[in-house]
Amino acid sequence: MSGAQHPPTDMRYFMALWGIADEFGGMTTMSLYRACIFLEEAGIVAPILTFEPRAGYERQIETLRAHGKITTDVTVLNPFTYYRQADPETTGEAQQFVPAMPVPAGETDENVDDDGNVFCKTAFQGDGKTVCLREYLRADGTPFLFDEFPTDADGKKTGRILTLVDRRGNIAGRWKTAADFYRHWMVELAGGQPTAIIVDSAFASKVVAPLREADIVKLMVLHNAHVASGGDPVRGKIAAGQQPILTSINDWDGIVFLTDEQRHDYEARFGRTSNLFTVSNPKERAKTMPGFEQRAPQRGVLLGRLAPQKNLQQAIRVMAKVRESLPGATLDIYGKGPDEDELRTLIGSLGLEETVHLRGHIPHAADQFDVARFSLLTSRNEGQPLALMESQGRGCPPVSYAIRYGPRDIIEDGISGYLVDAGDTESAAARIVELCTDDDGAARMSRGAWDRAERFGKKAIVDRWLDTIGAVWGQRSRRTEIRDMRMQVEEIAWLHPGTLEVTAHIGWKQKTGPALERDVAVDFMVVPRSAGAAIRLPAAKVESSGGSIVATARIDPATMATDVDDDQEFLDVFCRVVGGDVAAMFRVGFPPAALTLPFVTTEQALSLRTDARP
Amino acid sequence: MDKIGTFTLEKVVLNKMGELAVIGTVDFGSRLSRLLRPKYELGIRRRGEQSTRWVPAQITEATVGRFSIRATVDASGGDEPAGYSDVYFRRAGEAAENAQRVHFPVGGRDWSAYPTKFGNVSFKRGIV
Known part of the structure; x- marks a missing residue:
């Protein structure tokens, strides 16, 4: 940026x-x-x-x-x-706080602060369970906030009132929800x-x-x-x-x-x-690159919880393949979690007791990246795996499944580590063997990993954040603020049994920003139900006015779905609205008022099916 | 009386009010037909029943040799019980047995639109 x-x-x-x-x-x-x-x-x-x-x-x-x-x-x-410490300002004529309803006599719960002063008193209805008031107190015992849950004559809750008061008990603010406060x-x-x-x-x-x-x-x-x-x-x-x-x-x-x-x-x-x-998470690399000579030539490290998401069974299977050509190779796994017993059983059943070691959780486990030849990641999915960034930042080239999300952004394949397809234990093992046996290549990749880790450093990430905030600030006057965007199918025309022309009305309430109807684009998205890319069909705007668009598109899977895999039997249709900072997606439905829909018989004749009234 | 002419379906349109329009063209049999502007009807016959409910079709346009036709039926259910109906076309006054079954050509397409159980639009392979 x-x-x-x-x-x-x-x-x-x-x-x-x-x-x-x-x-x-x-x-x-x-x-x-x-x-x-x-x-x-x-x-x-x-x-x-x-x-x-x-x-x-x-x-x-x-x-x-x-x-x-x-x-x-x-x-x-x-x-x-x-507000416990500050005395809130009251404006206008002072108005004393009066409870919305009397608090029933009975037991109250009290929460205290670190010094033993009461911070919150909770009063209950006659049932002893339903909260009717939380009174928050300053250290000197004066209340600063009343959180009331008044009820009607039948004992039914009628809302919530939060009232902020100054030290004299004058109202400084009042809200109907905690979020408003x-x-x-x-x-x-x-x-x-x-x-x-x-x-x-x-x-x-x-x-x-x-x-x-x-x-x-x-x-x-x-x-x-x-x-x-x-x-x-x-x-x-x-x-x-x-x-x-x-x-x-x-x-x-x-x-x-x-x-x-x-x-x-x-x-x-x-x-x-x-x-x-x-904006990536920050991960500062080592100040100096750990020396290559201190790395044990056939040792790998994996940091991660022993949990299903980390998919460590796959890491063990990768090492089983590595062992076939490199019997001395090892993998140390640092972390703890619910899969431990299962993983130990797998290690035993594959005869890998000398190859894969579950080391448990130790402080500063990331230091192990300083002395290992490779690291391994076989997770099913991640947000952004810090272990990969940490490994690179210590010059330990990772071998990683190319899962969503992180590895493809972090690793430049063949330069700062290796990416292999998820589940491809064969390729992962081959890359590990390569790193363990090719000293020059491994040293080069160790340097590549450390070099490229600089972009995740604190300075780089703070700069990126400030650029992002600057961009956001710069475009705030063009922000479109809308509410209640809705899509309604106006009309569906069957041109053939398998060709539809869909006309949709999209409406919204706009509070600020450039008129959305000018900038917004409407697409119909045809999505194979279980696999494959969505097909985007731009819709033509046939009408447009303040807060409203009517758009239409022809959907003919026979001509557009050539890329749909043969095993895909179903396609689902969505309407997508995108423009400025607005994006919305709606499932396209048949007009709800219609109980009768057309269909084609095997003789290619028109028939109608009427469903029972719901 | 002239021949009825052949009805060719162009499209079936369903709108948000629950009206279903059957739109097509009919080739008229002679110049006389064009001058007389014959009346046409669309018939809905529930399967398993003998009677047909006939609704008038409007001629929306007359071009060389053809009328554009539109007939609208209530698709919001009304008092209709659930079930299947077949669609016919005739010139008003013709005997019911002379009515044409309305064809809905597949046109080589291998997908059909259908409603999911939630009433959403989906397609499935083949003729539904």
Whole structure:
């Protein structure tokens, strides 16, 4: 992204997570690390935002700092912590808080902060289970937030009211949802300045996505494959956690993929919009390249959880083939997980006890890449495998299955490692044997791996982030904000039993940006049901007005589906709408009012089938 | 009376209101037919029943030797029970047994459009 636009110099930056668990995974690690390297490489203070009800993070932050997970200057902000300490401003005439309904007498639950002061008191209905009020308290015992769940005379919930109060009990703000309260807080943090919020968690995305402020740009990082369980990118089911993000990408100024390959897959399926970007995770390479002479000539390393996604059975089978020509070759696997017993059994059944070793989880396992000749990755799917980046950054050339996503972006085949087709144990073994027996070639590839790892370094990635934020900021005035896009089939014409002319009406409500109907393109996508690429049929716009388009296309599989594999018996039809930063996809249905549809008899005569009224 | 002429189906159109239009052309038998503008009808005969429900067809255009014809039936179910019906064409007043079965030529296509169980548009190989 050279020649990029830069974000404004007074821009405020935040990283958003839902919360920080005591034991957290890669997504939280990356968010914290990004905040650290923004500061380290660009002098940018980017606090972490969380939304979980918490009195504070002091002890946790101390632990994180002690473990090197965050640097001293990185802070964590949270609306509960924030308003517990700040005295919110009241505007206009002071109005005292009055509860929406009396709180029944009875037991309450109390949560305390690290110092033993009550942070939250929870009161219940007469049943002792249904929450009717959460009262959040300052350390001095005065309330700062009332979270009420009032009920009607029948005890049925009538909504929710969150009321922020100052130290005198005067109302400083009132909201109907917690998310509205969180968004109020974010706007207060932005303070009217240009602001970028980078969101890592899908849960936090629900809070941030609806935030609409002219000077706040929102970027959502997709840490995992968008298709569930590594499924087919064309027709696979969208991963449940990402469904709300991907079906409303128009809410985001930027959707950030970790790899180009994933972004391209997404674009091929849903369309290319102006708010899609790629920024890799950072992985700093070793300051100096570990010496080639210290690498054990026939030793490989694999870092990964012993879990089905990592597909380690395949790694073991690869080593079984390696052993046929190199009996002394070994693979050390570092990690733990539920597959351990099964993997040990497989190692035993293949007689590989001297070849494949399960070493368990050890601290600093990545140091093993410094002394190994090769690394191996046989996962079924990944978001972006850090193990490959780490291996390259330590000059250990990886041999990897070319799975989605990551290996194709990280490895230049034959230069910085080897890519083989997923499941091709024969080729993977051949590449490993090559690396173990050809000293010059292995040394060259070790250098190639380390050289190319530079592009994942902290500086390179922070620059890329700033370029992306600059681009997002630059195009924010052209952002199209739409709501409620719908597609309705106006008419379907059978020109033959197998040739349809479909006319669809697409309507939406537009709030800002250039008129979408001018820029938007409508395609019909014909998708073989179980395998193969989708066929795109551009539709002609036959009518266009504010917030509405009528488009039509002829769908004739006999003339267009020459590329459909013979074993594909079914084709499904979708309507795709793409323009500006808007992309939407709809399944095309027959008009719902029709119970009678035409069909052709074996004598090529027209007949009608009427279905029972549902 | 002139010959009925041959009806050639151009397309079957279903709209969002649940109206199904059968559109085609009919070649008229003589100059006299053109002048007289004969009335045509589309017949829907439920399988297993003798009676045919006839709906009038409109002549939408007259060109050299041919009329363009359009007949619309309610496809929203109405009081119709579920089942199959065959489609016929005749000149109004003709005996029902002289009506033509409306042909729906496959044209060498090896795919057919069909509704999935959710009412979506899909194609499957062969004649459905």
